[in-house]
Amino acid sequence: MDRKEELNTAFDIPVAERKYSEKPNLKIIKKILTISPFLLLLISILGLKLTRNLKLSSIRNINIENAYTPDHSILGHLPYNEVSKGKLVVIEPNIEVHVDMSESLLKMREHAKKDGISLVFLSGFRSINLQEKIFYSLKSIRNQNAAERARVSAPPGYSEHSTGFAIDIGDFNKRETDFEVEFENTDAFKWLKKNAAKYHFKLSFNKNNKNVDYEPWHWRYEGSIEALQVFEASNRKLKNTKDQ
Numbered sequence: 001m002d003r004k005e006e007l008n009t010a011f012d013i014p015v016a017e018r019k020y021s022e023k024p025n026l027k028i029i030k031k032i033l034t035i036s037p038f039l040l041l042l043i044s045i046l047g048l049k050l051t052r053n054l055k056l057s058s059i060r061n062i063n064i065e066n067a068y069t070p071d072h073s074i075l076g077h078l079p080y081n082e083v084s085k086g087k088l089v090v091i092e093p094n095i096e097v098h099v100d101m102s103e104s105l106l107k108m109r110e111h112a113k114k115d116g117i118s119l120v121f122l123s124g125f126r127s128i129n130l131q132e133k134i135f136y137s138l139k140s141i142r143n144q145n146a147a148e149r150a151r152v153s154a155p156p157g158y159s160e161h162s163t164g165f166a167i168d169i170g171d172f173n174k175r176e177t178d179f180e181v182e183f184e185n186t187d188a189f190k191w192l193k194k195n196a197a198k199y200h201f202k203l204s205f206n207k208n209n210k211n212v213d214y215e216p217w218h219w220r221y222e223g224s225i226e227a228l229q230v231f232e233a234s235n236r237k238l239k240n241t242k243d244q
């Protein structure tokens with residue numbers, strides 16, 4: 001007796017019944033074959049919907065990131081680390097700047113003097129602590145909210161002055177225009193506009209800046225690798241603003 005016969009005997013299933021039992025299987029296969037195109041269609045539709053949703057949600061995520069902190073800025077100001085004390089040099093009483101820019105800055109002032117222009121340095125390096133005092137005390141004295149204050153002064157940790165690469169410049173003959181937009185009408189400003197780039201200085205907040213008010217007195221140095229690295233994000237932001 002082979003194994004098949006052994007099994008049949010064991011379960012005592014008649015041959016006719018065994019044949020009959022195969023019929024429902026065929027029916028199921030037929031049914032599956034009939035509905036399979038619909039099943040395939042259903043799976044494809046579900047698959048497409050899922051991919052579309054995934055794409056949409058990733059687009060939404062990108063938009064949310066762009067809308068909030070694409071560059072970690074606050075009220076239009078980018079974050080800056082404080083330069084280490086060892087990289088600062090005193091160029092005159094109360095004015096400290098990054099050693100990389102000190103020579104260029106002094107040469108620029110000499111050149112201006114030869115052209116009959118007297119540049120005054122109003123503010124150079126400012127520590128994050130000092131910036132904190134300036135930001136919060138002036139905000140309070142002038143009864144401004146943070147957004148209003150940020151248009152004219154950077155929040156602590158977000159000032160270019162903390163890097164040592166920023167300098168506020170005035171006109172010795174027009175001191176009443178110090179830190180005022182009217183500084184742009186002085187001979188000093190006109191001279192700077194024409195010559196500052198030769199010394200690697202550029203205006204940080206020009207008239208196109210949406211969040212920060214125009215500051216014709218505030219210049220930053222971009223004449224060393226370190227300075228370029230410090231202002232890389234800012235320059236990228238400026239470029240994107242121009243592209244829009």
Ligand SMILES: [Zn+2]
Nearest residue numbers: 166167168218
């Ligand atoms: Zn400044």
